Amino acid sequence: MAVVVVQDASTEAGRVPPAVHRILAAAGLAARPVRPGDVEDPAAALAAVEGVVVLGTGHSPGAAGPALVREALAADVPVLALGTGARLLAATPAAGAGGGSRATDGVRRIELTPAAATDPLFGGTGRPSAGLRAAPGAHAVPDGAVVLASCADHPGQAFRIGAGAWGVCFLAQDGAGRLGTWGEELLGRFAALVAARAEHTATRAFFTRRAxxxxxxxxxxxxxxxxxxxxxxxxxxxxxxxxxxxxxxxxxxxxxxxxxxxxxxxxxxxxxxxxxxxxxxxxxxxxxxxxxxxxxxxxxxxxxxxxxxxxxxxxxxxxxxxxxxxxxxxxxxxxxxxxxxxxxxxxxxxxxxxxxxxxxxxxxxxxxxxxxxxxxxxxxxxxxxxxxxxxxxxxx
CATH class of the missing domain: 3.40.50.150 (Vaccinia Virus protein VP39)
Structure with a gap:
């Protein structure tokens, strides 16, 4: 089983942050690192892949998402997008344009919404740790997305698109790829979900391309x-x-x-x-x-x-x-x-x-x-x- 890890073009090719690699490996998932500009055939890149993790990509909030993310959404391949990667997910055409949100000063405390309690990924997680702050800057929450985490100035700090794509704006990794205790817990839950859904993901991806x-x-x-x-x-x-x-x-x-x-x-x-x-x-x-x-x-x-x-x-x-x-x-x-x-x-x-x-x-x-x-x-x-x-x- 494998997960594609989309990361910033400035990162070293072929290198996944150690924390991300460790968490995926613990769930029996191999990491396949790619950079947005390196994907020529999105369908081929998703062949035999059970999930996608989108880390910081260097894209501005309004930039169109890469074809790989669009293909994953169309094929119902589970996606977890973190930090600026979440903004890329929200801007992907397949997600649907949504309304903007006000800028925040980065100090407001993140709180989970009631919808998080029954979410397949967020359900059962603890309250985000005090060190996690709202992502600064305005970005759009996709139409129809379920908001899972919020703060006073920014209602879309985390959201779910459909049944299997999540964006977490406030969970930005540091230079070494560390996510903190709460972030590692969330990524671990995503890895377990990907492993549990692997058979169905492969079936949907196979038939989506042929439908x-x-x-x-x-x-x-x-x-x-x-x-x-x-x-x-x-x-x-x-x-x-x-x-x-x-x-x-x-x-x-x-x-x-x-x-x-x-x-x-x-x-x-x-x-x-x-x-x-x-x-x-x-x-x-x-x-x-x-x-x-x-x-x-x-x-x-x-x-x-x-x-x-x-x-x-x-x-x-x-x-x-x-x-x-x-x-x-x-x-x-x-x-x-x-x-x-x-x-x-x-x-x-x-x-x-x-x-x-x-x-x-x-x-x-x-x-x-x-x-x-x-x-x-x-x-x-x-x-x-x-x-x-x-x-x-x-x-x-």
Whole structure:
């Protein structure tokens, strides 16, 4: 796992401040230092990267953010920007321009806002130490940002953009990269968050870069999706999910099965994929929701059909996912695992032999389903498709 560390152009190339390096390494993260002007291909720079730390960059508050930060925001890669790096984050076009704030004399005490208590990063942190003072000068807080730390003259000393980008204006490092006790605690929490989100970050980054062309590239697979959905045999008026829906290619077929009185919900962890689904008219067939497919915001036994195409290979813990899907499925419901290619075809395409430990191999999938609340009642690993259908086991 790796974190890109964006730092001032005046710093020595290839050198990360020792404190930053130590804290990242303690969380199992390798640091990849870059300077803003050295990044020619932002997407390539973020390949196999789970987070971004932006230190002082030497940019003025109004300067446009580097392409690397824009790319990270678009791909939902976690970002922590400190000191003048926070001003760069706030000025990045993807963050959205916000209102200015008054200059401060640098003496006012920093206080956390009520929103900090439930923030994924700031929640549980102590009060900023007395030695941390408000950042001087005016800068804009991005539109829609959640303010997490404030002072009397400057309401945007720390903020969050979306679910995973934080700017901390007052936490300026010194020349040796020291952040102080409170700053090191915050960076340590960020490193732990990056490590915990690593699987999902990689998935979102991978699919974000491909979302724009996904529908056109795989449009020829639509008939295979329709045939697979037909195997679910859902009754009219039922509720169906397209989990890991991507651009929602299964949603029209699900809608035809459940009819106008039924409900169809397309769920994906990558917002860019959901935006592509909306562009292709999938909202005519159901609702779209950004969510982790292993922690669904749905009540127990509230759906009747779960369609998951190519999803099991992309979840960090497949058995936990199967257990969650069993939780939300009503008695008599159906789970359909599908892929428009068979296992052997996919292995050959990637230049590797079939893996006996593959969870989707029947001798592995059947017991995995049974221990997570399912009974396998159909299994096909053909040349042109993979399909496994399961029904919920009776609840005790």
């Amino acid at each position: 724009g062309a996904w529908e056109e590239r795989f449009a020829h697979q639509t008939p295979a999706y329709e045939a697979a959905v037909a195997r679910m045999r859902l009754a009219p008026g039922r509720r169906a999910l397209d989990l890991g829906c991507g651009t929602g290619r299964a949603m029209p077929a699900l809608r035809r099965q459940v009819g106008p009185r039924g409900q169809v919900l397309g769920i994906d962890v990558t917002p860019a994929m959901l935006a592509a689904a909306a562009r292709h008219g999938r909202t005519r067939h159901g609702h779209l929701l950004a969510s982790d497919c292993t922690r669904l915001p749905l009540p127990d036994a509230s759906v009747h059909g779960v369609f998951a195409a190519g999803l099991v290979d992309h979840v960090p813990d497949p058995r936990a996912a199967l257990r969650e899907w069993a939780r939300i499925t009503a008695p008599g419901g159906t789970l359909l695992l599908f892929h428009p290619s068979g296992r052997a075809e996919r292995a050959a395409r990637h230049g590797r032999p079939l893996d006996p430990a593959d969870l989707l191999a029947e001798h592995n999938l059947r017991p995995a389903l049974e221990t997570t609340g399912w009974l396998l009642d159909a299994y096909e690993d053909a040349a042109g498709h993979f399909l496994a259908r399961a029904v919920p086991l009776p609840r005790p």
